Amino acid sequence: MTLDILMPFYGRFDHLRAAVTSVRAQTSDDWRLVVLDDAYPDTEPGQWVSEQDDPRVEYRRNEHNLGVSGTFRLAASLATSEYAVIMGCDDVMLPDYVATVRALAARFPTAAIIQPGVRVIDENGAPTRPLGDRVKSLLRVAGRKPALYGGERLARSLLRGNWTYFPSLCWRVDALRAHDFRTDFDVVLDLALQLEIIASGGSMLVDDGVCFLYRRHPASVSSWKATDGTRFVQEAQLFDESARSFRRLGWNAAARAARLHLTSRLNAALQLPGALLSGRHDDRILLTRHLFGRTSR
Numbered sequence: 532m533t534l535d536i537l538m539p540f541y542g543r544f545d546h547l548r549a550a551v552t553s554v555r556a557q558t559s560d561d562w563r564l565v566v567l568d569d570a571y572p573d574t575e576p577g578q579w580v581s582e583q584d585d586p587r588v589e590y591r592r593n594e595h596n597l598g599v600s601g602t603f604r605l606a607a608s609l610a611t612s613e614y615a616v617i618m619g620c621d622d623v624m625l626p627d628y629v630a631t632v633r634a635l636a637a638r639f640p641t642a643a644i645i646q647p648g649v650r651v652i653d654e655n656g657a658p659t660r661p662l663g664d665r666v667k668s669l670l671r672v673a674g675r676k677p678a679l680y681g682g683e684r685l686a687r688s689l690l691r692g693n694w695t696y697f698p699s700l701c702w703r704v705d706a707l708r709a710h711d712f713r714t715d716f717d718v719v720l721d722l723a724l725q726l727e728i729i730a731s732g733g734s735m736l737v738d739d740g741v742c743f744l745y746r747r748h749p750a751s752v753s754s755w756k757a758t759d760g761t762r763f764v765q766e767a768q769l770f771d772e773s774a775r776s777f778r779r780l781g782w783n784a785a786a787r788a789a790r791l792h793l794t795s796r797l798n799a800a801l802q803l804p805g806a807l808l809s810g811r812h813d814d815r816i817l818l819t820r821h822l823f824g825r826t827s828r
Contacts, residue, residue: 534562535615537606541569544576546621553623559630568592599717619698623744631742632701643706643733648741649696654748667694681734683782692794697721699743
């Protein structure tokens with residue numbers, strides 16, 4: 532099983548270099564890497580990738596900036612294998628990532644999504660465990676691993692709090708293409724896709740073996756869009772839609788979790804002091820409304 536590693540790029544050169552180097556250091560040689568440059572203004576990182584002496588490494592540059600969802604949709608369309616990863620250009624694969632997910636896919640061939648074990652690092656590569664990631668670990672489905680999860684139990688768990696790490700996920704390409712990334716989201720598009728796959732009968736394999744380093748830093752899209760409130764507008768829309776769709780399926784516990792979206796509201800509460808201190812009036816109003824479940828949709 533060749534693993535397609537699709538890496539959208541728009542960011543720091545040093546982080547990209549670490550990400551690409553980590554892929555080339557895999558113990559398994561059965562992978563293909565495509566770096567998708569989303570028209571980043573500095574051409575030096577792309578030049579470096581294109582000069583890699585490795586036939587498995589491909590570099591593509593978008594003619595114009597497609598944004599997060601556009602580049603993710605393009606990445607999915609470029610997959611040629613049965614399984615693919617849409618890896619962050621600032622994340623790091625440990626040397627056994629490809630070997631690990633290949634073995635898990637072989638053992639659990641019905642899994643539409645594979646979530647391996649992840650460790651969080653900061654912008655400099657040092658281990659870190661911010662509050663949000665500590666909460667993720669508490670919300671993660673319990674039980675012996677590896678194990679398959681699906682149906683209402685999995686949907687409810689993710690709606691209580693998204694404990695997955697999108698750049699580390701290995702997707703079965705047929706499931707990925709059957710739904711695709713939504714163009715109206717650029718922060719919660721990963722959760723939206725997971726919920727669509729689960730609602731259509733797809734399952735997720737969860738393992739504890741750490742083989743991926745997820746980089747948490749202030750410049751990431753999810754971080755800065757949380758501070759300006761954009762994230763919560765998107766989350767409110769997704770939760771509202773999910774509550775209705777899961778109610779139609781008869782998944783009442785999942786629908787209730789979507790309506791409550793408790794951890795999302797608590798996250799808004801954590802962002803509120805910063806908005807108050809900075810004098811960002813509009814953000815303060817948006818965060819307060821989301822905290823009380825009244826975000827504009």
